[in-house]
Amino acid sequence: MGFLFWLATSVMLMTWIIQITSFPTKVNLRIEKSGVVCLRGSLDYEYVPPNEGLLQFETNLASSYPENTPASLRGEAVRSALRSGQCIGWKLDETPLKFGVVGVNGDGCLSFLNNKLTQTFSASGLVDSLGSFYQACLLNGKGRLVDRLSVAITSVDSGYMLTSPGHAGESLFRKLDPYIFPLDQVELIDSTSSSCIFDLVSTNIDDVRTVFNEQILPRIDLKNNNCFQLPSARQCTMIPLQGGVDPSLLIVPSTSVNSCAAVGYTFCFLNDHEKIGTHVWDFLISDGNTKGPVQIGALEFESLRIESGSVGFEREMLANQKDSFLAPPTPLELHLDYTINMEKGCYLGQEGIASVVKNPRGPPRMLYQVVFDDDFNVYDYQSAGDRSIVENLTRVPRAGDKVFVLGSNAEIEVGVLTSVAEPGSTGEPVTVGLALVRRADSIIKKMKAKNLEINRRIEVDTPMEGGSGMIPPPALDPLDGLEVIIGGGSAVGSLRGVPSRRFRNGRNMFDNIPDFVNQLSQEQDGEFLMANRNSDGTRFQPDAPAAKTAFLPTEDGAANLGDDEDDLKTLQKTAAKARKEAAAAADEARRKAEKMDSLQKRAEEAMARRKEKVRVETAAESTNEDEADSEAKRKAEKMELLKKRAEEAVGRRAQKNQGGG
Incomplete structure (x- = not known):
C-alpha cells in the first residue's frame, strides 16, 4: 500500500x-x-475577464470625428461650439437614425390627421408661403406612444409628417395606409427616398438664421423669385425651387432635441435632393467654409439627445416594438403633454390617454435622467485583465438594466434604463442615461419602511461657502437626487429631473450663466437648478468681492468679478435685465394691488346694496303685515255687522209671525 x-x-x-x-x-x-x-x-x-461582451460601450452609430478620438474630447467640442454661439448640424440620412417624410394629400387631409393624431389641425394660419406647424403623437389602440411627429400643414389639402430619427418613412406609411378608405379623399406618399433632411441648431436662434441667410439662401434658386420668411414657433415655410421635378424646401421650427439644449430649424429638401439639398449640405460642412456649422455624427447626436432628456424612437417610444423589454409608455409618462389636445375627442388611442388622465395618482411611470459618476464608478474595461487589480464587477450601464434604490439590497425597484449615452460624451466624466421610473409615492413609502431617505446633496450641488449662499427650494420632481444602483452590478448613479423641467423660461442648459442669476431665476420659478459656478467655470470663493456685495451687484461690484471686458459687459447686461424684470414684477404687484382695491370697493358696494335690499324687503314685509291686520280687522267688523243685521232680521220676522197669529 x-x-x-x-x-x-x-x-x-x-x-x-x-x-x-x-x-x-x-x-x-x-x-x-x-x-x-x-x-x-x-x-x-x-x-477572459468577467462580463465578457459587456465591458465597453457598444454602438452601431458612427462619429464625424477621426477614429479613436476620445468621447470626452468629442463631447467638449460639440458643447463648446454651442456655448460659443456657433451652429452645429447633423444629417442622418445614411445612418440608423434616418428621418422619414410622409406626405398627406387630398381634400380629406386635415380630417385624416385629426382622426389619427393627438393634436387638432386646421388651415387657419396659412398665409402665402407660411403654413401651420404642430408636434403631435401617433399612438396605438391602447394609447401607447409609437412616435412623436412633426406635422407641417402647407395648404388646406396638403401636409407632411416628419418622423423622429430612426423611424423610417416606409414604416409610418405602412401603419397609416390601412386606415385610409376611398371616401376619405386622402393619399399618403412616402417621400423619404427623394428628400434630403438636415438640422441646424444653436443656443440662439439668430445664429441659425444668419447661417441660412448667408450660406444657404445664396445657393438655392427660388421659383419666380418668391418672397418668404422663416417660420416662427407654430409655423412652417414651404419654398418652391427651380429645376428638376417640382423641387421645394420645407422649413420647420423644430429639431430632434429639446429646446432647453438647442433651438433651430429642420430643413427638408423635397424632390431632386441630390442636386440641391445634398449640394447645400456639402458646402456647409466643407473644410473651406470656416463660418459653417460644426458637423456632428449620429453618435454625438445620440449623446446630445440623451443629455437633453429628449425621447428616442424605440428607446423611450416603444409601442412600435413587438417584444419590448418593458411596457410601452404613454406620452404623459414622457413629459409630452404639449403634444396632446386634451379637449379633443375621437382619435386613435384616446381611451388610453383618458384612463391615465382620470387616474388620481397620475401616470404609472415618469421619465428621469440618471447620472453615473465615472470617477466613482471604475468600470470593468478600465481594469479588465490586470491581475494586480481585483475586478469590481462594475460594468457600463446599458438600456434594459433595472435600477434599484441604493442600500435596499435590490429590494426596491426604481425603474428601467431606456437610453444610455457614451461614457464621457458630455465632456464631463459622467455617463448619462434616461430611465422610466415608477411612481414616487410608492418608492418613498418602501424607503421609509427601510429607514432610507433621498440625499439631495445640497452641500455638494450648492455649497454654502460659495455661489450665492442661497438654499435652493425643493426639486420639482420628488425623486430628484435619489441614489440608485444597477441590478446585477455595482455602478451607482443618481436620478435627476429631465432638463426640460429644470431649465425653463427660455434658459439654456449650456449657457454660462453667473451663479447669482441662476439662483434668482430658480427662486422665482420654484425650481432646483444645479448652478454653482461662475461664467468661466470656477466656483465663487468665500473671500471674493462678489460674495460681499449685494445680491444684484452694481457696476463696481461686477468689475470686481474680473478684469475681462466681455465678462463685465455680460454681467452689466444681466444686471440690467434683472433690474428690468424686478421693475416689471413691481409693476405687476402694483397692478394686482390696485385690482384688489377695486375688487374690495366693488364688494363693499355690493354689500351695501344687499343690506339696503334687505331693509326694503323687511319694511315691505312689515307694511304687508299691517295691511293684513287691517284687512282682517275690517273683515271681522263686517262679519259682526252682518251677524247683527241677521239677528235683527230674525227678530223682526219672529215678531211679525207672532202678531199675525
Whole structure:
C-alpha cells in the first residue's frame, strides 16, 4: 500500500516538474487595447475577464470625428461650439437614425390627421408661403406612444409628417395606409427616398438664421423669385425651387432635441435632393467654409439627445416594438403633454390617454435622467485583465438594466434604463442615461419602511461657502437626487429631473450663466437648478468681492468679478435685465394691488346694496303685515255687522209671525 502511494506521488511530482520547466523563466504581462491580457513568453494565453461582451460601450452609430478620438474630447467640442454661439448640424440620412417624410394629400387631409393624431389641425394660419406647424403623437389602440411627429400643414389639402430619427418613412406609411378608405379623399406618399433632411441648431436662434441667410439662401434658386420668411414657433415655410421635378424646401421650427439644449430649424429638401439639398449640405460642412456649422455624427447626436432628456424612437417610444423589454409608455409618462389636445375627442388611442388622465395618482411611470459618476464608478474595461487589480464587477450601464434604490439590497425597484449615452460624451466624466421610473409615492413609502431617505446633496450641488449662499427650494420632481444602483452590478448613479423641467423660461442648459442669476431665476420659478459656478467655470470663493456685495451687484461690484471686458459687459447686461424684470414684477404687484382695491370697493358696494335690499324687503314685509291686520280687522267688523243685521232680521220676522197669529 505504501509503495503504491509512493509511486503515485512520484508520477505527479514528475509531471509538475515537466510543466514548470516548459514555461519561460520570465513572464511579462501585456495588456491589449481590447482589454485582453496575454503572457509574453513561449506560451501565451488569453485571460477572459468577467462580463465578457459587456465591458465597453457598444454602438452601431458612427462619429464625424477621426477614429479613436476620445468621447470626452468629442463631447467638449460639440458643447463648446454651442456655448460659443456657433451652429452645429447633423444629417442622418445614411445612418440608423434616418428621418422619414410622409406626405398627406387630398381634400380629406386635415380630417385624416385629426382622426389619427393627438393634436387638432386646421388651415387657419396659412398665409402665402407660411403654413401651420404642430408636434403631435401617433399612438396605438391602447394609447401607447409609437412616435412623436412633426406635422407641417402647407395648404388646406396638403401636409407632411416628419418622423423622429430612426423611424423610417416606409414604416409610418405602412401603419397609416390601412386606415385610409376611398371616401376619405386622402393619399399618403412616402417621400423619404427623394428628400434630403438636415438640422441646424444653436443656443440662439439668430445664429441659425444668419447661417441660412448667408450660406444657404445664396445657393438655392427660388421659383419666380418668391418672397418668404422663416417660420416662427407654430409655423412652417414651404419654398418652391427651380429645376428638376417640382423641387421645394420645407422649413420647420423644430429639431430632434429639446429646446432647453438647442433651438433651430429642420430643413427638408423635397424632390431632386441630390442636386440641391445634398449640394447645400456639402458646402456647409466643407473644410473651406470656416463660418459653417460644426458637423456632428449620429453618435454625438445620440449623446446630445440623451443629455437633453429628449425621447428616442424605440428607446423611450416603444409601442412600435413587438417584444419590448418593458411596457410601452404613454406620452404623459414622457413629459409630452404639449403634444396632446386634451379637449379633443375621437382619435386613435384616446381611451388610453383618458384612463391615465382620470387616474388620481397620475401616470404609472415618469421619465428621469440618471447620472453615473465615472470617477466613482471604475468600470470593468478600465481594469479588465490586470491581475494586480481585483475586478469590481462594475460594468457600463446599458438600456434594459433595472435600477434599484441604493442600500435596499435590490429590494426596491426604481425603474428601467431606456437610453444610455457614451461614457464621457458630455465632456464631463459622467455617463448619462434616461430611465422610466415608477411612481414616487410608492418608492418613498418602501424607503421609509427601510429607514432610507433621498440625499439631495445640497452641500455638494450648492455649497454654502460659495455661489450665492442661497438654499435652493425643493426639486420639482420628488425623486430628484435619489441614489440608485444597477441590478446585477455595482455602478451607482443618481436620478435627476429631465432638463426640460429644470431649465425653463427660455434658459439654456449650456449657457454660462453667473451663479447669482441662476439662483434668482430658480427662486422665482420654484425650481432646483444645479448652478454653482461662475461664467468661466470656477466656483465663487468665500473671500471674493462678489460674495460681499449685494445680491444684484452694481457696476463696481461686477468689475470686481474680473478684469475681462466681455465678462463685465455680460454681467452689466444681466444686471440690467434683472433690474428690468424686478421693475416689471413691481409693476405687476402694483397692478394686482390696485385690482384688489377695486375688487374690495366693488364688494363693499355690493354689500351695501344687499343690506339696503334687505331693509326694503323687511319694511315691505312689515307694511304687508299691517295691511293684513287691517284687512282682517275690517273683515271681522263686517262679519259682526252682518251677524247683527241677521239677528235683527230674525227678530223682526219672529215678531211679525207672532202678531199675525
